[in-house]
Amino acid sequence: MTVLIAIPARYASTRYPGKPLVSLRGPDGDKTLIRRSWEAAMTVRGVDRVVVATDDERIKTHAEAFGAEVVMTSSFAQNGTERCAEVVQQLTGYDVVVNLQGDAPLTPAWFVEDLVAGLLSDPEADIATPVLRCDGRAVAGFLADRRAGRVGGTTAVFGTGGRALYFSKEVIPYTGKTYADHEPTPVFHHVGVYAYRPAALATYPSWPTGPLEQLEGLEQLRFLEQGRKVLCVEVQARGRQFWELNNPSDVPVIEAMMREMA
Numbered sequence: 001m002t003v004l005i006a007i008p009a010r011y012a013s014t015r016y017p018g019k020p021l022v023s024l025r026g027p028d029g030d031k032t033l034i035r036r037s038w039e040a041a042m043t044v045r046g047v048d049r050v051v052v053a054t055d056d057e058r059i060k061t062h063a064e065a066f067g068a069e070v071v072m073t074s075s076f077a078q079n080g081t082e083r084c085a086e087v088v089q090q091l092t093g094y095d096v097v098v099n100l101q102g103d104a105p106l107t108p109a110w111f112v113e114d115l116v117a118g119l120l121s122d123p124e125a126d127i128a129t130p131v132l133r134c135d136g137r138a139v140a141g142f143l144a145d146r147r148a149g150r151v152g153g154t155t156a157v158f159g160t161g162g163r164a165l166y167f168s169k170e171v172i173p174y175t176g177k178t179y180a181d182h183e184p185t186p187v188f189h190h191v192g193v194y195a196y197r198p199a200a201l202a203t204y205p206s207w208p209t210g211p212l213e214q215l216e217g218l219e220q221l222r223f224l225e226q227g228r229k230v231l232c233v234e235v236q237a238r239g240r241q242f243w244e245l246n247n248p249s250d251v252p253v254i255e256a257m258m259r260e261m262a
Contacts, residue, residue, distance in 0.1 A: 003097075004097050004098065005098045006100070008083040009034050010055065019033060021062060022245070026255065035068075036105035040109070051091070052069070053086070053087050055075040071086075073087065078219075080219065081196075081220075088198050088201055096198075103245040104242075108235075108237075115129070115233050115235070116128075126229060126230070132188065132189045132235055133234065136178070139187050140181075146170065150247050189242070192244055210226075241261065
């Protein structure tokens with residue numbers, strides 16, 4: 001079994017232009033978002049190759065300077081999954097392709113390891129993605145983002161056997177109550193990582209963008225709208241905090257979490 005990790009990195013982000021090159025200060029000094037994401041990928045066990053996938057020469061030059069392998073993709077990819085599909089056109093022969101989004105530098109290695117194991121254990125699934133049960137602090141953060149008009153984390157609901165029912169940038173399911181900071185909740189944070197079977201990934205760009213994907217702006221909904229099985233794999237935080245960099249306001253949040261984990 002061979003595993004490829006691709007880290008999509010786009011400079012021309014609508015919400016946060018230049019995001020992959022933003023600097024994050026941690027206990028080990030200042031490093032860019034894309035470098036921290038690559039370093040996180042390099043700690044995952046059982047991976048045969050890690051590449052940065054980008055269409056931008058600035059990102060390419062920077063990534064190669066810190067030692068990353070870079071695969072150049074087109075500027076036409078609508079999302080990270082389409083960019084990963086372009087990668088597998090150039091790099092073939094892998095059993096599993098992992099999309100480790102370049103805006104999630106706090107992703108623990110075991111999230112990816114558990115994800116790959118989950119996909120391999122379910123032959124019906126075309127794609128697997130991790131979900132993390134939120135505590136009260138995380139849910140409060142999501143709700144604060146929504147009240148402020150910011151798009152924060154994505155939540156997931158799933159049924160028997162982990163089969164995904166829906167993903168949303170709203171906080172679902174509705175609970176109608178307030179939770180203490182470390183109290184477990186019925187809300188699951190969708191972690192922005194995907195493991196694909198290469199055949200399904202290669203077909204993905206040929207599918208039309210459906211209305212739910214357009215409304216939510218969530219690439220994984222294209223699989224659901226095509227009737228494909230998306231497997232949600234519950235992962236454990238093990239005391240680690242997790243947050244994605246979606247907005248400039250997330251920079252100090254992630255920096256604070258890195259200090260706490262030092």
